[in-house]
Amino acid sequence: MVHLIVSVSRFSMLFMIAIYTYYCFATLKKNISERRQTRLYKKQTTLMYGLLINANLVLYLVMQDIRVLGLCLCEILLFAITLLIYQKIYAHASKALVNNMCMLLAISFLILTRLDIDKAIKQFAFAGVAVVITCFVPILVAKLKVWDKLGFLYGLIGIGGLAFVCLAASTTYGAKLSISIGPVVLQPSEFIKILFIFFSACMLYKSTEFHHVVKVTILAALHVLILVASRDLGGALIYLITYLVMLYVASRKPIYMVLGLGSGALASVVAYHLFAHVRDRVIAWKDPLSVIDDQGYQISQSLFAIGSGGWFGVGLGQGMPDKIPVVKTDFVFSAIAEEFGVVFAICIIFICISCFLMFFNISMQVKDIFYKLIALGIGTLYGTQVFLALGGVTKFIPSTGVTLPLVSYGGSSLLSTIILFAIIQGLYVMQVDKGESDERMERARKKRR
Known part of the structure; x- marks a missing residue:
């Protein structure tokens, strides 16, 4: 039945x-x-x-x-x-x-x-x-007018938080992701990605001149590189693609997207040779039954x-x-x-x-x-x-x-x-x-x- x-x-x-x-x-x-x-x-x-x-x-x-x-x-x-x-x-x-x-x-x-x-x-x-x-978030977003004035603060908190995780987090499935606070286990990169979006929007909203874009890109790259050092390559890829799309829309210059994707492709090759768990995943993807x-x-x-x-x-x-x-x-x-x-x-x-x-x-x-x-x-x-x-x-x-x-x-x-x-x-x-x-x-x- x-x-x-x-x-x-x-x-x-x-x-x-x-x-x-x-x-x-x-x-x-x-x-x-x-x-x-x-x-x-x-x-x-x-x-x-x-x-x-x-x-x-x-x-x-x-x-x-x-x-x-x-x-x-x-x-x-x-x-x-x-x-x-x-x-x-x-x-x-x-x-x-x-x-x-x-x-x-x-x-x-x-x-x-x-x-x-x-x-x-x-x-x-x-x-x-x-x-x-x-x-309370929707009303705070709609009513407060300070969100576009805190660009460097978003960036510093994000870089500092990811660096702390890289140094102090426990390793799970080859990556440093989580921080334990008593019975609570947190994955800070999940919240820092919100700050990363606000950081990118603030900085690109101010200017898209070449020298400014270079400065912003260096700070954005620090987020990604710290995630790579933590072996959180999935998170690094999400941050990278998000930033490149925002940069392209803000500047309307395809060359930034091309350079960013090229750098990402090169970084993936380097990661394949540096990290054993990345090689394992590629091997499993190519022919899992073997x-x-x-x-x-x-x-x-x-x-x-x-x-x-x-x-x-x-x-x-x-x-x-x-x-x-x-x-x-x-x-x-x-x-x-x-x-x-x-x-x-x-x-x-x-x-x-x-x-x-x-x-x-x-x-x-x-x-x-x-x-x-x-x-x-x-x-x-x-x-x-x-x-x-x-x-x-x-x-x-x-x-x-x-x-x-x-x-x-x-x-x-x-x-x-x-x-x-x-x-x-x-x-x-x-x-x-x-x-x-x-x-x-x-x-x-x-x-x-």
Whole structure:
């Protein structure tokens, strides 16, 4: 009976996320009315709750753990509070981004509950703290006018923080990433990347003269080189691409992009010869089955999981995701593809793409160059991280050890990503408020005439 319920439920969940994904792009149409948008957002919310309840009921039947139902109720409450905050306090916030953030979090809770319910409870606690912390971020971004005056401070804090991690952090999978403070484990580079975006935007907003660009690039390169010294090559690549895109848009000189990409390619060759774990990942990427007992075991298990899941998945609790090393963090997408199906996994990719498009859409709407660069940097960083995470688990590129934003387990990654979403919301609110203010002034001028 349980097996039958699992089999039926996987198709209902596929249907719900497919419709949700369709609505993600339907709301982006240019000529869509505000009333229709609102209806679609409400339907998305209903589908998200339906998916959450459906999957948790299946997990309860499979696991026979009452904590699953308790956690489900807490998750529903968290999402209701989050949606209420953005409906009542930030009436002009992007409802689409809020919905996507909640949906990706819901998927994270579901797959972590399946893999390790204790980790799922921790992830829920991280998300709750993140929502409380970030609920003030949009108004701070929109109201405070000092963000563009602290460029060197952002840079110094970022370089100092990364240097401290390089010297004091413990080594995990060949890289120095985390600092332990009692029972709390932090990954500072996840938060410093936010400062890095603000630093780059501040400095490039001031000037794009050649001598100034050289100075800024040297400071940006220090961030990247410290990450390389820490052997966090995935993080270094994210920082590098984010800076190059921001530099190109600010200066509109393709030569900077060409030189930056050339330097990055040269650095990757050097890293291959310097670091053994980089060589191992390249070997595993080229032919994982030939080294399946050693370097290729992780990526091989990832590909086996995706292949065995097929288009529609084997059903929650019916797969073997525990066979994949570090499945809760770096390879969570493979576990999702195995049990929910490749169609479900593709929908997740499209939800991430819709977030990426909305980030860039907001960037194009913002008139102030500084805030435009902030939105552009956030969109580039998010898109690059998603690409590296998905590319690594599918053998499209060598694994970089990058987590999938909002889905993978990890408090630092989760909190920093929700902060990025909150900053974007602040920029969106600011732009809408400015547009309404300009309309009121224009109407007042017409009346005076």
